[in-house]
Amino acid sequence: xxxxxxxxxxxxxxxxxxxxxxxxxxxxxxxxxxxxxxxxxxxxxxxxxxxxxxxxxxxxxxxxxxxxxxxxxxxxxxxxxxxxxxxxxxxxxxxxxxxxxxxxxxxxxxxxxxxxxxxxxxxxxxxxxxxxxxxxxxxxxxxxxxxxxxxxxxxxxxxxxxxxxxxxxxxxxxxxxxxxxxxxxxxxxxxxxxxxxxxxxxxxxxxxxxxxxxxxxxxxxxxxxxxxxxxxxxxxxxxxxxxxxxxxxxxxxxxxxxxxxxxxxxxxxxxxxxxxxxxxxxxxxxxxxxxxxxxxxxxxxxxxxxxxxxxxxxxxxxxxxxxxxxxxxxx
Amino acid sequence: xxxxxxxxxxxxxxxxxxxxxxxxxxxxxxxxxxxxxxxxxxxxxxxxxxxxxxxxxxxxxxxxxxxxxxxxxxxxxxxxxxxxxxxxxxxxxxxxxxxxxxxxxxxxxxxxxxxxxxxxxxxxxxxxxxxxxxxxxxxxxxxxxxxxxxxxxxxxxxxxxxxxxxxxxxxxxxxxxxxxxxxxxxxxxxxxxxxxxxxxxxxxxxxxxxxxxxxxxxxxxxxxxxxxxxxxxxxxxxxxxxxxxxxxxxxxxxxxxxxxxxxxxxxxxxxxxxxxxxxxxxxxxxxxxxxxxxxxxxxxxxxxxxxxxxxxxxxxxxxxxxxxxxxxxxx
Numbered sequence: 001x002x003x004x005x006x007x008x009x010x011x012x013x014x015x016x017x018x019x020x021x022x023x024x025x026x027x028x029x030x031x032x033x034x035x036x037x038x039x040x041x042x043x044x045x046x047x048x049x050x051x052x053x054x055x056x057x058x059x060x061x062x063x064x065x066x067x068x069x070x071x072x073x074x075x076x077x078x079x080x081x082x083x084x085x086x087x088x089x090x091x092x093x094x095x096x097x098x099x100x101x102x103x104x105x106x107x108x109x110x111x112x113x114x115x116x117x118x119x120x121x122x123x124x125x126x127x128x129x130x131x132x133x134x135x136x137x138x139x140x141x142x143x144x145x146x147x148x149x150x151x152x153x154x155x156x157x158x159x160x161x162x163x164x165x166x167x168x169x170x171x172x173x174x175x176x177x178x179x180x181x182x183x184x185x186x187x188x189x190x191x192x193x194x195x196x197x198x199x200x201x202x203x204x205x206x207x208x209x210x211x212x213x214x215x216x217x218x219x220x221x222x223x224x225x226x227x228x229x230x231x232x233x234x235x236x237x238x239x240x241x242x243x244x245x246x247x248x249x250x251x252x253x254x255x256x257x258x259x260x261x262x263x264x265x266x267x268x269x270x271x272x273x274x275x276x277x278x279x280x281x282x283x284x285x286x287x288x289x290x291x292x293x294x295x296x297x298x299x300x301x302x303x304x305x306x307x308x309x310x311x312x313x314x315x316x317x318x319x320x321x322x323x324x325x326x327x328x329x330x331x
Numbered sequence: 332x333x334x335x336x337x338x339x340x341x342x343x344x345x346x347x348x349x350x351x352x353x354x355x356x357x358x359x360x361x362x363x364x365x366x367x368x369x370x371x372x373x374x375x376x377x378x379x380x381x382x383x384x385x386x387x388x389x390x391x392x393x394x395x396x397x398x399x400x401x402x403x404x405x406x407x408x409x410x411x412x413x414x415x416x417x418x419x420x421x422x423x424x425x426x427x428x429x430x431x432x433x434x435x436x437x438x439x440x441x442x443x444x445x446x447x448x449x450x451x452x453x454x455x456x457x458x459x460x461x462x463x464x465x466x467x468x469x470x471x472x473x474x475x476x477x478x479x480x481x482x483x484x485x486x487x488x489x490x491x492x493x494x495x496x497x498x499x500x501x502x503x504x505x506x507x508x509x510x511x512x513x514x515x516x517x518x519x520x521x522x523x524x525x526x527x528x529x530x531x532x533x534x535x536x537x538x539x540x541x542x543x544x545x546x547x548x549x550x551x552x553x554x555x556x557x558x559x560x561x562x563x564x565x566x567x568x569x570x571x572x573x574x575x576x577x578x579x580x581x582x583x584x585x586x587x588x589x590x591x592x593x594x595x596x597x598x599x600x601x602x603x604x605x606x607x608x609x610x611x612x613x614x615x616x617x618x619x620x621x622x623x624x625x626x627x628x629x630x631x632x633x634x635x636x637x638x639x640x641x642x643x644x645x646x647x648x649x650x651x652x653x654x655x656x657x658x659x660x661x662x
Contacts, residue, residue: 089439089497093432097490101424108420130573142473143489144573151493155486158474159428162482166420242461242475 001031002070003233006059006103007078008036011183012123014043015226016075021045021052026073026234037066038078059099067106069113073233074120074169076103081189082127082284085149096152104159107169120160121232122173124245126218127191128154129175131289133216139247139296146287147190161244164237172232172240177220177250178288180258180311183319184326190284194219197255198262198312201269202320203329210278213256216290220250221311223318228302235301249294251305261308265316332357333364333401334564337390337434338409340369342514343454345376346557347406352376352383357404357565368397369409390430398437400444404564405451405500407434412520413458413615416480427483435490438500451491452563453504455576457549458522459485460506462620464547470578470627477618478521492575495568503563503571508551508581509619511589511642514650515657521615525550528586529593529643532600533651534660541609544587547621551581552642554649559633566632580625582636592639596647 003020005013017036022045025031034052036042041056057063059078067074078099085092103120111117128143128150143154153175160171181202182195193210194217200207220228228248237244263270298304306314324330334351336344348367353376356362365383367373372387388394390409398405409430416423434451442448459474459481474485484506491502512533513526524541525548531538551559559579568575594601629635637645655661 093490140473142471145489145493146496146573148493148497151489155489158476158482158486158489159424162476162479165477166479242477 001026001029001072002033002068003031003073003075004035004037004067004071005042005075005077006037006066007076008042009038009040010077012179012222012225012229013038013075013077014045015222016229017042017045019226019230021048024049026230033070035066035068059102060094062099062102062106064106067103067110067118069110069115071110071118072116074103074107074118075229075233076100076120076122079123080149081187082147082149083190083192084188085152086147086190086284087188089148092148092152096149097155100156101159104163104168107163111168117164117167117170119233119237120169120171121229122156122160122171124153124157124173124175125150126175126177126288128157129289130287132287133290135289136291136293137247137289138293147284157245161242164244165242170237171244172235172237173245174228174232175245175247176225177218177248179222179225180217180219181315181319182222183315183323190281191217193281197273198258199315199323201262201272202266202316203324203327204272206272206274208276209255209273210276210281211255211285213259214254216252216254217285218250218288218290218292219253220248220305221314223314224303224305231302239300246297246300246302247292247294248297248302249304250292251308251311252291253308257308261312264309265312332360332362332403333399334362334404334406335366335368335398335402336373336406336408337368337397338407339367339373340371341408343510343553343556343560344369344373344406344408346553347560348373348376350557350561352379355380357561364401366397366399390433391425393430393433393437395437398434398441398449400441400446402441402449403447405434405438405449406560406564407431407451407453410454411480412518413478413480414521414523415519416483417478417521417615418519420479423479423483427480428486431487432490435494435499438494442499448495448498448501450564450568451500451502452560453487453491453502455484455488455504455506456481457506457508457619459488460620461618463618464621466620467622467624468578468620469624478615488576492573495575496573501568502575503566503568504576505559505563506576506578507556508549508579510553510556511548511550512646512650513553514646514654521612522548524612525589528604529589530646530654532593532603533597533647534655534658535603537603537605539607540586540604541607541612542586542616544590545585547583547585548616549581549619549621549623550584551579551636552645554645555634555636562633570631577628577631577633578623578625579628579633580635581623582639582642583622584639588639592643595640596643
């Protein structure tokens with residue numbers, strides 16, 4: 001297996017690369033080469049049992065070396081996130097739509113030269129749906145995005161599904177829930193606060209809640225997201241047919257439930273969270289649905305989500321020390 | 332009103348331009364300028380009560396003059412049709428996706444310079460859906476295209492809906508049924524035969540039916556399509572919200588019903604139609620649904636379809652003589 005991760009410097013990309021280096025393969029197949037690509041050169045994982053190439057570049061001018069001949073898997077995580085794509089229309093379109101077209105072109109070149117269609121695991125998003133707080137979306141729910149990021153992701157999904165039908169590649173598009181708890185810093189995703197209200201207090205820092213405590217979100221832990229990415233890379237796609245989009249089984253959680261889990265794990269921590277209503281953020285995230293049936297994903301073997309309290313504990317186990325160090329907060 | 336028709340040399344574009352020249356305006360508003368754009372310079376309609384500019388060019392290098400300042404309406408009919416987009420992936424993507432992005436850019440430039448968002452009427456297609464013969468699609472049915480043309484149209488719809496939300500433009504995307512009877516010649520649409528089995532016998536020529544007589548299609552006459560385009564250009568879009576896609580109320584007809592209507596209008600004509608099974612054509616059109624609820628379109632004022640026999644008579648009244656002349660068939 002020869003794997004490329006696009007967007008490999010992001011936290012999911014780094015976790016995935018570390019995991020691949022640790023296990024050396026997927027299922028019974030060994031990894032023979034890993035290529036990591038991002039805007040800035042991504043870090044290589046420690047002690048990989050296979051050669052690793054790290055490349056810096058822009059997705060919209062994707063170099064041939066990023067998806068070299070022999071590539072069997074492309075994990076395409078590269079994106080301009082929601083609030084940024086909303087603020088800079090052209091940048092969002094360039095990366096989220098045109099960047100994905102570059103990935104399709106690269107795969108098409110490989111298959112037209114005789115290669116097997118590479119599995120492309122594409123991270124689409126809950127933000128490609130609307131329906132809001134009261135909706136529970138069925139597996140065949142229509143994507144009617146209320147933000148440019150979601151529109152670009154949904155359009156890219158259509159093009160990847162068509163490229164799969166044409167056998168240029170073999171796509172699985174995972175509409176990821178809001179990943180919680182993201183390590184690192186607040187970012188320009190409109191959903192950044194959903195992680196921040198847990199992460200910042202665990203770091204001893206204050207955080208702001210721009211929505212009400214009964215606001216619900218569809219979330220997934222980094223651990224679960226990495227499991228799903230690996231399953232999407234490895235699963236049999238024969239039964240997918242035309243429909244390459246998967247709504248994985250995330251967790252519906254209100255902000256109040258999340259703060260209660262925080263308080264249970266670290267008593268007193270929720271006092272660091274202050275209510276600071278933000279109409280712009282609330283308008284974006286308010287359109288995202290907070291619940292999905294996710295029946296098809298379960299039948300396809302995507303694992304169920306762990307309880308909320310484990311999601312908080314997993315951040316402490318996996319990411320707290322590195323986040324403290326990364327942000328210069330000492331031990 | 333300052334109107335641009337993109338794809339104005341096609342038969343729908345010409346019919347629409349003729350109609351606009353005849354009525355001089357939409358509702359109570361007068362047309363002050365009409366711009367006609369296509370690959371080859373489109374013909375100007377006879378005796379227009381307003382100035383007409385005709386332009387030749389490629390949609391993917393859309394000149395600024397095609398959508399000049401002051402444009403209030405863009406009727407975007409330009410497309411690479413289904414069988415051609417299937418045969419030439421890059422061409423289909425260039426025109427159907429990137430061409431539409433050029434239209435969005437042009438409108439965005441006008442609105443960022445202070446203009447009102449132009450109404451963009453986009454012709455999407457029944458081919459952006461799948462489900463096949465047994466399906467009756469609800470208004471919120473998901474577009475799961477089984478051909479590149481449909482994927483490009485559905486992706487373009489998403490981008491136009493997002494551009495509407497951002498107020499770069501004000502889009503209405505009409506998922507047109509298979510237009511029947513198309514004048515002119517057989518073309519590279521997979522659905523070309525649906526018109527040909529009526530048009531060719533009316534011209535005294537033989538035609539081939541590549542599917543069974545009980546094969547059903549979702550069709551609309553050119554007269555009805557022009558009415559819908561005008562309604563989409565003129566209607567109030569305030570109630571559309573995020574959802575800019577309309578499934579207009581076409582007609583479900585089997586090939587047998589169409590041949591019976593032909594025979595009723597021109598006895599003996601159906602003997603010119605020969606069964607010639609074509610697996611490739613059948614595979615493409617077999618995925619298209621043959622029925623839609625079209626409830627929303629009716630509520631929004633899109634007019635109901637006339638009976639099949641009127642569709643045959645309308646071709647004789649509107650298009651038979653011109654088609655004979657165009658094809659050098661004499662009187």
